[in-house]
Amino acid sequence: MFYESGLVETITIPSSVKTINNYIFYKCPLKNVVFSSNSKLELIMNDAFRSTGLVNIEIPSTVKVIQFQAFYQCKQLVSVKINTNSLLTTIERDAFYQTDISSIYIPSFLTILGNRAFDFCSKLEVVTFAIDSVLSEIGVRAFEGSKLTSLIIPHTVKTIKSEAFQGIPSLTNIEISCASTVTIDSSAFANTGLVSVLLPIAATYDGSVSKNVLTTCSLCEVGKYSFRGDNGNGVTCSSCNLGMTTLELGTRLSKYCYNFPTGQPSGQPSGHPTGQPSGQPSMQPSTQPSVQPSGQPSEQPS
16 A cells, blocks of 8 residues: 555554554655554554654554564664553564664563564663563574663563674673573673673573672562662662552562552552453454555565
8 A cells, every 4th residue: 555655754543453564664755653542553564664764653552563574674763662551562573673763661561572673773772671571582683783781681581592682892781680590692792891790590601701690589579679679699679668569579669669558559550551461463464454555565675
């Protein structure tokens, strides 16, 4: 419908649309996408906005999957807003490859960060993980060539794959919870500014960056917090103020202490969605409304 169209610069996506199909805006000079406030969008398919002129975009909180190369080489894209109540579970490979974003928020339910998801995002300085992140995997070259300086890895991460942070000389500090059981590929920190990395006994890493081992550790109990969510290596868990508590083990930062006057929390914190996603959306569009192209390009880009 809009493939390589030179006419479309702004588009509004109706609330009824649940799927944005593959290649729908490929190589359009599209600069602005507006989603209805009550958007029901769940899936952004592969190459949907590839090589467009997008400058910024706010991903609707209902989106569960961003497929591969969805925003590939959107070189004018400087801002991607993902809300704290997002139901996003998967960002696939090359989704934001070579965009100009400077920061990104990784929401609570995201479990897989695909290979090269933010590869060669040369202006990316800040990656923030949700306090209750369930992220399990950081893919191959996920942040290669970015401008990160420091990062706190969620304790739920089980695997950091090859060259995940390769070629980031500005990266001088990585914080990994002492409760982590992560396996880190030997090349994950190649050509970074890291001199050493502090890891728990259960973590696995045999790369060139010096490894220092944490000998004692426990997650902060409910009602306590620390900047890393644990009390290892001299970090001490602090108690919430009287009448307040946290909602789970391993809480980071005092702002996640909540009023607890009756034995039950008064409500969900702003950073935690009120419902768990029911499941992965289908990778193929169904009969539900969608933004559907009239035909695929004759030759798929490599």
